[in-house]
Amino acid sequence: MDQKKPGGRTLAGDAYEAIRQSIRTGAVKPGDRLRFADLQALCGMSVTPVREALARLTAEGFTVLDDHRGYSVASLSLAELRDITAARQLCEGEALRLSVTKGDGDWEAGLVAAHHLMARIPQARDDIPSVMREDWEARHATFHAALIAACGSPILLEICEKLFSRADRYRRLSVSLTGGARDVTGEHRRLMELALARDAEGAVAALREHYGRTAAALEGFFKA
Amino acid sequence: MDQKKPGGRTLAGDAYEAIRQSIRTGAVKPGDRLRFADLQALCGMSVTPVREALARLTAEGFTVLDDHRGYSVASLSLAELRDITAARQLCEGEALRLSVTKGDGDWEAGLVAAHHLMARIPQARDDIPSVMREDWEARHATFHAALIAACGSPILLEICEKLFSRADRYRRLSVSLTGGARDVTGEHRRLMELALARDAEGAVAALREHYGRTAAALEGFFKA
DNA sequence: GAGTCAACGATTTTCGAAAATCCGTGTGAT
DNA sequence: ATCACACGGATTTTCGAAAATCGTTGACTC
Numbered sequence A, B: 001m002d003q004k005k006p007g008g009r010t011l012a013g014d015a016y017e018a019i020r021q022s023i024r025t026g027a028v029k030p031g032d033r034l035r036f037a038d039l040q041a042l043c044g045m046s047v048t049p050v051r052e053a054l055a056r057l058t059a060e061g062f063t064v065l066d067d068h069r070g071y072s073v074a075s076l077s078l079a080e081l082r083d084i085t086a087a088r089q090l091c092e093g094e095a096l097r098l099s100v101t102k103g104d105g106d107w108e109a110g111l112v113a114a115h116h117l118m119a120r121i122p123q124a125r126d127d128i129p130s131v132m133r134e135d136w137e138a139r140h141a142t143f144h145a146a147l148i149a150a151c152g153s154p155i156l157l158e159i160c161e162k163l164f165s166r167a168d169r170y171r172r173l174s175v176s177l178t179g180g181a182r183d184v185t186g187e188h189r190r191l192m193e194l195a196l197a198r199d200a201e202g203a204v205a206a207l208r209e210h211y212g213r214t215a216a217a218l219e220g221f222f223k224a
Numbered sequence C: 001g002a003g004t005c006a007a008c009g010a011t012t013t014t015c016g017a018a019a020a021t022c023c024g025t026g027t028g029a030t
Numbered sequence D: 001a002t003c004a005c006a007c008g009g010a011t012t013t014t015c016g017a018a019a020a021t022c023g024t025t026g027a028c029t030c
Helices: A010-026 A037-042 A045-057 A078-102 A105-119 A132-153 A152-164 A168-178 A184-194 A200-222 B009-027 B037-043 B048-061 B078-101 B107-120 B133-150 B153-164 B168-178 B184-194 B200-222
Strands: A063-068 A072-073 B062-064 B070-073
Touching: A010 A037, A010 A045, A010 A168, A037 A045, A045 A063, A045 A072, A045 B048, A078 A132, A078 A184, A078 A200, A078 B078, A078 B153, A105 A132, A105 A184, A132 A152, A132 A168, A132 A184, A152 A168, A152 B078, A152 B153, A168 A200, A168 B107, A184 A200, A184 B070, A184 B168, A184 B184, B009 B037, B009 B048, B037 B048, B037 B153, B048 B062, B048 B070, B078 B153, B078 B184, B078 B200, B107 B133, B133 B153, B133 B184, B153 B168, B168 B200, B184 B200
Parallel strands: none
Antiparallel strands: A063 A072, B062 B070
16 A cells, blocks of 8 residues: 555655755755755655655745756855844734734633643753754744734734744754753743733734844854 | 747746636636646646646645645635735735835836836726736736835745735736726825835835725625 | 445556756867 | 867656556445
């Protein structure tokens, strides 16, 4: 039945995950070319699903396509970091404002649950403190999604989700450079508390500052 | 050399344009399934480039994908119209604010030029007044892009472009229903004048109202 | 008669090879 | 010495068919 992969969906989906993971963890570096031959070897499949995976990754900004020259990993830059940060402050800020205003009991419950799961595990790995734990990053994403889940705008949610994943590589960089210097846990707790207290403006301000700090922590790195 | 198509790029790109045009003009209706056999016949090529085209269209919200059930044309709804409108008011509003603040002489020149080209031709076709002219729509898109071109944020520009094209089908619907009742030309002129006068807040307000009217004109339609 | 399940047809998804394209190298002319 | 151009290898892009999957029909049991 399933060709040795009980994933349950399509090979293209598996390829998407595999390549995305390679990019996020740094197995392939920004600017590197992504040759189909290599990716086929990595994913263990033919060219067609790999091509579809790259199309999706390109739509999300992880890779870029040059016609007839193939795909390569999108570069990182200070300019893009600032751009992403500003866009997130705008879009996710507005989504949070709406969510705090319109959220019901279920939204509160989901937020508390997501925060609890995230707070239960450490951010960095025990063996290599400069590397972010995969499961923490997943719960971190869930927490931020829970904050804005009640905004009522699928399009805004989609935009925020894409921006969040696009910021992922910068976030990892921040952790590897600054370590646990920042009180990220406290910032998250405060965000949740402001949201639950229905302090929309306060929560939005805290969120913007939250993102601003991540960007600021990396400003220095890019100048070197 | 080129296989009868002097397009100059890739077949996947041609397929993207062809299918997108079929969707925009209503040759295929919202909700319709898009069978690969039909699309191959329409585009005159094999399945691979068609598949890549659909992947791109899905990323832009024109089509939706059900695993193992193929692609279909995305539906239209009042809820989505409202959602798109709100997102555009937020993102394009902010982009316009930045653009008006930071734009230089070249930006002004580009804006004036784009407006002139758009104002030179009528919005609707002579033979069928309820159908929007293709070339007008293209210049209309260029004009709106020119308004925000100087915002300095590639990501914001990309978001706005996607939202603009996603609103395209609703815009056509609006033209076919209300005809030329609205003074769209005047609204555009006013937008340009406010931008050139560096009245950021006034321009943003005008833009929001501009979009709000398109949405309002369609509210009634969806309730029937 | 209602429900379950297996086989069929339609369609998507994937494969492996062929065709087209790009980039770098080397040759020859000015 | 510099430039233009053609050739060759590496890589992407596309093809046409095979494999996998889904929805449905129809027979069979309870």
